[in-house]
Amino acid sequence: MKKAYLLLADGTLFEGYSVGYEGQSIGEVVFNTGMAGYQEVLTDPSYYGQVVTMTYPLIGNYGINFEDYESRKSWVSGFIMREIAEHPSNWRCRLTLDEYLKEQKVVGLAGIDTRRLTRKLRGEGVMNGVIYTEGFEPDEQTVAAMKAYVVKDAVRAVTCEESRTYPAEGEQKYRIALYDYGVKYNIERELQKRGCEVVTIPALTPPEEVVGRFDGVMLSNGPGDPAENVEIIANLKRLLESNIPIFGICLGHQLLSLAIGAETCKLKYGHRGVNHPVKDLDADRTYITSQNHGYAVVGESVNPAIARVRYVNLNDGTVEGVEHVGRPVFTVQYHPEVCPGPMDTSYLFDKFIENIEKAKGGAQ
Structure with missing residues (x-):
């Protein structure tokens, strides 16, 4: 067993010791607190450019x-x-994790004190690594x-090159354009279940x-600093006029918030896991959510004449969703489509469909 x-x-x-692909990789070191879902983590494009530490010990x-799978490949820079x-047990199992990491050329590390690493990242903030x-030791260059590394042009790296169409399950009722900023397959699945033909663009x-x-x-969801996507933000400003x-x-959520004039900031260590409490300020109700993001919308920067903050994180008070004033537009920072994870907020897809039905009714 190699070190x-x-x-x-x-x-x-x-x-520690080597698992998966042997080699060397640079990335932003982050942690995820989920007890399950490592396959979804590995294939989530939002982790592009990041070395992911799982806090659950096995x-x-x-x-x-x-x-x-949540996308066509693994996007992490390390695991x-x-x-x-070494001996997984599940009736659906087709590969071991080690085999998959080798297949995807993901450098893995096991046998370290992940609790110590997580405490360090929580205390000092995420950092590069x-x-x-063994045998691939880094030189001074x-x-x-590594120290200068920045996750850049992430959306351009993960988005699809051409549109893909996914038919509705059963009778087609609606046609949805899904902007692929790093989309997870389950967003498409949730829409298909509701009678939507989904065109991922x-x-x-x-x-x-x-x-x-x-x-x-x-x-959709996606990786990187939202503010660097200047062209996308400009497109969304025009889209809002329609x-x-x-x-x-x-x-x-972050890109649309920027399009209405709000600001974003980088969090100290981000939100990554399946146990984040979010409060709906309108319903006075709390949901347990799945999250994966390193940036957040600055609440004070949201213009109340344009949109209002509807959802907040109960751990740190950060913005978890906004609702446009007078338009059928809303966003959430968390993942209502997530599998595995809490299904508390999948109703938001029904809310989206209701907005579509109201818009279609008003156009008749």
Whole structure:
């Protein structure tokens, strides 16, 4: 069993053993608190450019199946766990986690104190690191590149190159344009279940190619700093003028908030896991949500004449969703489509459909 290491930007070194692909990889080191869902984490494009640490101590115990992928490949820059399950047990298992990491060329590290690493990231904030296998030790140039690393042009890296159409389950009632900023398959599935034909379109598709051809617009999740997507934000400003129903999730929420003049900021260590409490200020009700983001909308920057903050995080008070004033437009920072994870907020897709029905009724 080969040794493997994680070297953080501040010089801290963790020693463990190699799992998955042997090599070297640079990324932003983050942590996820979910007890399950490692397959969904690995295939979530929102983790582009990041080395993900799982806080739950045993990972891989149900293996990898061919049904629960959230995208076409793994996007993580590295994967860290306390212990890897070498003999998974699940009737759907087709690959071990180790086999999948090798197939996807993801450098893995096990056998380190993930509690110590997580406490460090919580206390000091997420930081860059290089994960490497014995024999692939970083030189001075690599360490300098690691310290200077920034996740850039992330949406352009993960979005689809051309549109894809997914038929509705049963009778088709609506046609939805889904902007792919790093979309998870389950967003498409939730819409299909509700009678929607879903056309997933590239992130930079002009709004003129959408308005008049679709009943509603979904803005997907995705990676990176939302503020760097200047062209997308400009497109969303024009899209808002059309009055078409819009539902934004995660990065889609942040981009739409920027389009209405709000600001975003980077969180100290982000929200990544399936246990985040969110309060609906209108209903005075709290939901347990799944989240994966490192940036947040600044609540004070949301102009109440344009939109209002409807959802807030009960752990740190950050904005978890906004609702446009006078338009069929709303967003959430968390993931109502998530699997595995709490299904408390899947009703938001029904709300989106209701907005579409109202808009279609008003147009008749």
